[in-house]
Amino acid sequence: MILFNINLGKGLQSTVLRDVFIMATKIWVNMGGGELSSADLISQIQSFYSREEEYEIPFSISKGDVLTWWRLCNPVRSDENYIQKLALKILAITPHNAGCERVFSVLGWFANQRRTR
Numbered sequence: 001m002i003l004f005n006i007n008l009g010k011g012l013q014s015t016v017l018r019d020v021f022i023m024a025t026k027i028w029v030n031m032g033g034g035e036l037s038s039a040d041l042i043s044q045i046q047s048f049y050s051r052e053e054e055y056e057i058p059f060s061i062s063k064g065d066v067l068t069w070w071r072l073c074n075p076v077r078s079d080e081n082y083i084q085k086l087a088l089k090i091l092a093i094t095p096h097n098a099g100c101e102r103v104f105s106v107l108g109w110f111a112n113q114r115r116t117r
Contacts (some may be wrong), residue, residue: 021045028086037082044076044083067091 024045025038033041048055059069070087078084 017049024086027090028082031086031089033082037080040080041082041086044081048083 021042024041028038028041055073057069057073059066067088070084070091073084074081
């Protein structure tokens, strides 16, 4: 949280925000979103980034979680709340290192096979 507090209110560089728009649009299209809903998504991200009133719901790490905050944040009809749907989809991704574990497992098997020969 120290890093967050140091950078609070500084915003993103314009190139980073552009990259966020591009990546969000790619993910949204992969989720089945269309051209019109992608434009609405970008508009919603701009509103979020600008800290417009509908996204000013207080958040406390000690009393809640990010998923609950996004579920409460519903400035438009739920079927048009694309930023909420995208956020919940991204937050549902479980970080893991299965690929790395698999490589170490194969290397361990390979090393053990060579040792027993």
